[in-house]
Amino acid sequence: MKVIYLILLVFLVSGCQNNNSTAELKTKYGKNSPQDNIKAKELYKKCQRCHGKKAELNALRKSDIIAYYKKEEIIEALKAYQKGKRERHRFGHLMKGIVSDFSDYEINILAEYISQLN
Numbered sequence: 001m002k003v004i005y006l007i008l009l010v011f012l013v014s015g016c017q018n019n020n021s022t023a024e025l026k027t028k029y030g031k032n033s034p035q036d037n038i039k040a041k042e043l044y045k046k047c048q049r050c051h052g053k054k055a056e057l058n059a060l061r062k063s064d065i066i067a068y069y070k071k072e073e074i075i076e077a078l079k080a081y082q083k084g085k086r087e088r089h090r091f092g093h094l095m096k097g098i099v100s101d102f103s104d105y106e107i108n109i110l111a112e113y114i115s116q117l118n
């Protein structure tokens with residue numbers, strides 16, 4: 001009998017873990033959860049001195065105002081900077097240094113967060 005309980009317990013625990021990773025996957029393609037927004041806000045602290053608190057500034061008087069970007073455009077831009085493939089105002093290398101160690105998940109939640117700032 002004990003064995004059955006043990007098996008049930010293992011199923012329960014692994015079931016919960018699966019749910020967590022599904023939740024994280026969902027946020028990659030969907031809306032940010034409240035926890036995602038807390039993380040994204042923390043990540044955005046790295047950006048606001050140039051892009052502004054509400055992403056309302058032309059960073060270094062060069063960049064576009066990214067508050068007007070759609071989520072997809074932000075993701076596309078950040079991934080291109082990571083690969084060193086975007087250099088619109090001669091500062092692509094600078095952006096590359098800032099976002100180079102971001103995961104896809106971080107880029108996603110950050111893009112969602114920025115696109116909702118205005």
Ligand code: HEC
Nearest residue numbers: 046047050059060062063064074077087088089090091092
């Ligand atoms: C030191 C100032 C600085 C910081 C900090 C910074 N950026 Fe930038 N950002 C720039 C500049 C300058 C450009 C223009 C780059 C180029 O030449 O393509 C830019 C471009 C961008 C673009 C594309 C806009 C365009 O004009 O093509 C996005 C999106 C962006 N940054 C997001 C971010 C995010 C997200 C962060 C924080 C993780 C961040 N930036 C941090 C200065 C900064």
